[in-house]
Amino acid sequence: xTETTKNPRRDFLKRIALTGGxxxxxxxxxxxxxxxxxxxxxxxxxxxxxxxxxxxxxSDGTVQIFSPNPxxxxxxxxxxxxxxxxxxxxxxxxxxxSQAPLDTDKFxxxxxxxxxxxxxxxxRLRKAGASARYLLLNAAAKQWNVTPDxxxxxxxxxIHKPSGxxxxxxxxxxxASDITLPDDVPLKDRKDFKLIGKxxxxxxxxxxxxxxxxxxxxxxxxxxxxxxxxxxxAFGTKIKSIDAAAAKASPGIIDVVQFQENVAVIGQSTxxxxxxxxxxxxxxxxxxxxxxxxxxxxxxxxxxxxxxxxVQRKDGDVEAAFAKAAKRIKSEYQCPFLPxxxxxxxxxxxxxxxxxxxxVGPTQTPQSARQAVSxxxxxxxxNITVDITRLGGGFGRRLKYDYVxxxxxxxxxxxxxxxxxxxxxDDMTGGSYRPAVRYRFEAALDASGNMTAFTLRGVGMNAGNxxxxxxxxxxxxxxxxxxxxxxxxxxTTGAWRAPITNFLAxxxxxxxxxxAEAAGKDPVQFRLELLERAKTNPVGKLGYEPDRMExxxxxxxxRSGWGKKPGVSQGFSVYFSHASYVAQVCxxxxxxxxxxxxxVYAVSDCGQVINSSGASQMVKGGIVDGMGHAMYGKLxxxxxxxxxxxxxxxxxxxxxxxxxxxxxxLDNGKEPTGLGExxxxxxxxxxxxxxxxxxxxxxxxxxxxxxxxxxxx
Amino acid sequence: MAVFQIMVxxxxxxxxxxxxxxxxxxxxxxxxxxxTKFGCGIGQCGACTVHVNGNPVRSCSYPIASVKDRxxxxxxxxxxxxxxxxxxxxxxxxxxxxxxxQAGQIMTAAALLKRNxxxxxxxxxxxxxxxxxxxxxxxRIREAVLEASKK
Numbered sequence: 001x002t003e004t005t006k007n008p009r010r011d012f013l014k015r016i017a018l019t020g021g022x023x024x025x026x027x028x029x030x031x032x033x034x035x036x037x038x039x040x041x042x043x044x045x046x047x048x049x050x051x052x053x054x055x056x057x058x059s060d061g062t063v064q065i066f067s068p069n070p071x072x073x074x075x076x077x078x079x080x081x082x083x084x085x086x087x088x089x090x091x092x093x094x095x096x097x098s099q100a101p102l103d104t105d106k107f108x109x110x111x112x113x114x115x116x117x118x119x120x121x122x123x124r125l126r127k128a129g130a131s132a133r134y135l136l137l138n139a140a141a142k143q144w145n146v147t148p149d150x151x152x153x154x155x156x157x158x159i160h161k162p163s164g165x166x167x168x169x170x171x172x173x174x175x176a177s178d179i180t181l182p183d184d185v186p187l188k189d190r191k192d193f194k195l196i197g198k199x200x201x202x203x204x205x206x207x208x209x210x211x212x213x214x215x216x217x218x219x220x221x222x223x224x225x226x227x228x229x230x231x232x233x234a235f236g237t238k239i240k241s242i243d244a245a246a247a248k249a250s251p252g253i254i255d256v257v258q259f260q261e262n263v264a265v266i267g268q269s270t271x272x273x274x275x276x277x278x279x280x281x282x283x284x285x286x287x288x289x290x291x292x293x294x295x296x297x298x299x300x301x302x303x304x305x306x307x308x309x310x311v312q313r314k315d316g317d318v319e320a321a322f323a324k325a326a327k328r329i330k331s332e333y334q335c336p337f338l339p340x341x342x343x344x345x346x347x348x349x350x351x352x353x354x355x356x357x358x359x360v361g362p363t364q365t366p367q368s369a370r371q372a373v374s375x376x377x378x379x380x381x382x383n384i385t386v387d388i389t390r391l392g393g394g395f396g397r398r399l400k401y402d403y404v405x406x407x408x409x410x411x412x413x414x415x416x417x418x419x420x421x422x423x424x425x426d427d428m429t430g431g432s433y434r435p436a437v438r439y440r441f442e443a444a445l446d447a448s449g450n451m452t453a454f455t456l457r458g459v460g461m462n463a464g465n466x467x468x469x470x471x472x473x474x475x476x477x478x479x480x481x482x483x484x485x486x487x488x489x490x491x492t493t494g495a496w497r498a499p500i501t502n503f504l505a506x507x508x509x510x511x512x513x514x515x516a517e518a519a520g521k522d523p524v525q526f527r528l529e530l531l532e533r534a535k536t537n538p539v540g541k542l543g544y545e546p547d548r549m550e551x552x553x554x555x556x557x558x559r560s561g562w563g564k565k566p567g568v569s570q571g572f573s574v575y576f577s578h579a580s581y582v583a584q585v586c587x588x589x590x591x592x593x594x595x596x597x598x599x600v601y602a603v604s605d606c607g608q609v610i611n612s613s614g615a616s617q618m619v620k621g622g623i624v625d626g627m628g629h630a631m632y633g634k635l636x637x638x639x640x641x642x643x644x645x646x647x648x649x650x651x652x653x654x655x656x657x658x659x660x661x662x663x664x665x666l667d668n669g670k671e672p673t674g675l676g677e678x679x680x681x682x683x684x685x686x687x688x689x690x691x692x693x694x695x696x697x698x699x700x701x702x703x704x705x706x707x708x709x710x711x712x713x
Numbered sequence: 714m715a716v717f718q719i720m721v722x723x724x725x726x727x728x729x730x731x732x733x734x735x736x737x738x739x740x741x742x743x744x745x746x747x748x749t750k751f752g753c754g755i756g757q758c759g760a761c762t763v764h765v766n767g768n769p770v771r772s773c774s775y776p777i778a779s780v781k782d783r784x785x786x787x788x789x790x791x792x793x794x795x796x797x798x799x800x801x802x803x804x805x806x807x808x809x810x811x812x813x814x815q816a817g818q819i820m821t822a823a824a825l826l827k828r829n830x831x832x833x834x835x836x837x838x839x840x841x842x843x844x845x846x847x848x849x850x851x852x853r854i855r856e857a858v859l860e861a862s863k864k
Contacts, residue, residue, distance in 0.1 A: 072811050073809075073810030073811030073812065073848045074810075075810070199807070201804060201805075201807045202807055202809055204809070204812065205803065205804040205807065205808075205809055206795055206804065208809045208812035208815050208816075209788075209795060209800045209803045209804060209808075209809065209815060209816075209819060210748070210788065210789065210791075210795040210800065211746075211747070211748015211749070211787065211788035211789045211816045212748070213747045213748070214812075215750075215813060217747070217750070217751060218741075218747040220745075220747075226742075251714065251731065269730075269738065269742045269743070270738050270741070270742050270751075271730070271731075271734045271735060271738040271742070272731075274754075275731075275733075341847055342811070342813075342847060343750070343752045343758065343760055343811070343813045343814050343845065343846075343847045344750070344752075344811075344813045345751070345752075390811070390812070391811060392750070392811050392812070392813030393811045393813060393847045393848060394811075395847075421751075423754055424752065424753040424754055424755070425754075613807045614807075617807070617810060617850060617853060618810075620849065620850075620852050620853075621810060621848045621849035621850060622849070623849070624849030624851060624852075625847075625848075625849050628849070646753055646754075646755055646757065647753050647755070647757035647758050647845065648755060648757050652845050652847065653849070654842050654843070654844075654845065654851075655838050655841050655842050655844075655846075655851040655854070655855060656838050656839075656842045658849075658851045658852065661852065
């Protein structure tokens with residue numbers, strides 16, 4: 001069922017009585033407008049399937065909320081519950097949250113990616129909570145035969161103020177089903193928030209810290225078999241021949257089957273399958289180009305001069321401006337491919353039988369996964385269910401559904417319920433990487449040090465448009481040209497936390513640091529001057545709000561004591577992504593001749609903060625992630641084969657390497673924007689700029705650890 | 714295949730597996746104790762950390778045949794009601810993000826506190842540096858261990 005009309009008043013929210021009492025509010029997520037609900041009077045259980053069983057209040061007072069978006073550590077389950085409970089004035093100790101299965105009839109945007117869940121859902125969730133509160137309060141007033149305005153809601157109870165009478169929500173829930181909802185239910189003023197913006201602990205903490213099964217890898221079904229898949233070891237190769245005799249003869253092995261370019265070993269336990277997979281003797285032949293990292297470097301160099309350019313933005317006349325320039329600054333930056341490395345390797349359960357499919361596991365995009373399985377197996381989507389387990393990290397990797405297809409196809413082939421498990425090596429060498437990209441920036445300065453022209457040309461491997469043509473410094477420079485070149489590669493790529501900006505921000509913020517230096521200006525002051533232009537007389541259309549960017553810059557300069565700490569090497573960076581603004585100042589010290597990142601100050605504007613504990617950790621984690629990958633992350637290739645395959649040769653940041661992080665939110669009450677990604681992009685630039693201050697060395701290539709600065713002494 | 718009798722979380726267990734089967738997969742596949750996680754399979758990430766005879770071991774690389782009569786403790790058996798000081802501190806400090814590495818982090822920290830009840834920050838970092846948290850919750854892991862050590 002799909003909403004075809006955009007009528008904002010249409011059936012936004014409906015509610016029915018639960019069998020056995022209580023109140024259930026159905027909530028339509030596929031409405032384009034977060035408008036107030038209109039009442040649907042019939043308490044008819046038949047309507048339930050058409051509406052989202054989104055919020056229910058049981059007779060014992062338990063408030064149950066279903067969270068449609070996959071949870072991978074962004075704390076969405078707790079945040080969603082907080083928003084509803086805030087407007088509902090619920091007793092937080094009675095709020096429970098569960099992961100909803102895939103349901104495209106009920107939910108819209110049931111995915112985790114793009115830092116978009118909170119912006120999408122914020123007003124919808126508040127209105128659902130407020131509507132439930134209205135129903136409960138009016139049910140109490142009716143029961144007491146008093147006017148609703150003499151009643152108030154607090155901590156899971158309706159209170160009649162004059163008499164002091166109280167009724168808990170559970171006792172009112174059934175009666176609340178008979179109350180008619182008006183067209184408009186008022187929402188709270190943010191000054192009255194008791195939950196939103198507060199440091200509420202993750203509702204799943206207890207399950208996590210006691211080891212409850214909740215991840216895809218933990219899912220078990222009686223009768224299921226285990227499978228591991230050998231994929232081509234190098235990009236650009238295919239199967240030539242298979243000798244599976246030894247693997248098949250290995251204990252516990254049920255079968256070895258080929259599908260696509262894969263060989264699956266199926267057995268009775270994970271370890272038996274792991275062992276048998278090593279006994280497979282598959283030879284491969286070349287089917288495409290066998291690319292090496294050195295080839296990529298040469299391709300970048302060639303394409304930067306001769307590639308087919310896509311103009312992404314053009315303002316003014318850069319050539320004329322460069323011809324008149326007093327100074328020209330030009331630099332190139334490069335980043336390698338990166339695997340996502342979520343700690344839970346890819347896995348999925350599938351049971352295909354009788355023209356139906358049951359899928360269970362960790363996915364950021366259950367809907368795309370189901371569509372793809374439907375297409376592959378020729379099973380209608382309505383015959384496929386997808387249950388979403390908690391994700392042991394995602395970082396964009398689980399936006400791909402290759403591993404879901406593997407499980408589904410295998411289950412159909414072997415006619416058994418099967419769990420496909422990837423090893424770490426499979427995970428790291430299995431593709432869908434952050435693309436390798438090279439950027440070239442050039443800037444023109446006039447005699448007074450004003451930036452009169454700015455160009456960016458990006459070349460990426462399967463990166464699509466590797467630029468962001470609406471972002472700063474766009475709007476602040478009279479003459480500007482942004483171009484991209486996409487090079488097809490055998491090496492598969494995909495979204496990696498803060499796609500493109502995870503590296504573009506580093507390159508751009510490091511380059512602006514170089515330009516500021518050439519202009520003889522303080523890097524912070526230099527940006528503020530540019531923003532002044534973007535604010536007062538913008539060049540073309542902007543994708544960001546210059547005044548919000550200015551505010552985070554001023555705040556981080558203040559908090560970090562920018563420029564006022566003699567002897568401390570500070571680096572500055574600011575970036576806008578996923579509709580949020582994050583400015584950072586990094587401090588670096590030298591120890592035994594090597595730069596050490598000691599501290600990062602971060603000031604964020606993501607509008608209204610939902611959960612200050614989760615939000616603070618999201619920024620810290622983003623900075624740790626951004627710094628870790630800028631410092632150490634590298635996946636290189638030799639003849640199509642990834643040269644790193646596990647954490648012994650692919651380095652992730654560890655506890656001893658993290659800097660202190662000072663987190664501050666402007667928390668200005670504006671509509672909430674994304675936070676899962678925005679703190680990551682600015683970090684690489686802040687770190688590189690601080691290292692420059694400390695050492696005089698510009699880091700233009702990631703990983704930084706490859707720079708001679710970090711050579712073992 | 715051989716029959717092994719091991720003691721896990723205070724209970725006697727009997728499994729029939731090959732002697733090179735890592736303890737991790739015995740726990741997960743055979744004893745229905747999936748709280749111990751598979752992360753890398755080569756002892757590099759620490760997600761699979763359990764205690765054998767009170768010492769932290771990487772169960773992904775610890776064959777069942779080596780367990781013998783030494784008692785095994787997993788995250789499920791760290792405390793009766795999830796109220797080990799570290800578990801309480803983990804909740805109080807609100808450590809978990811995706812949560813996948815946390816059982817291994819807690820088990821590593823529990824072994825540390827057993828032999829060194831009041832570690833310095835450096836000692837905490839030394840003990841936990843071999844445990845990867847891909848979400849980057851290191852600040853809070855460190856804070857929670859130090860918090861728990863005060864109790």
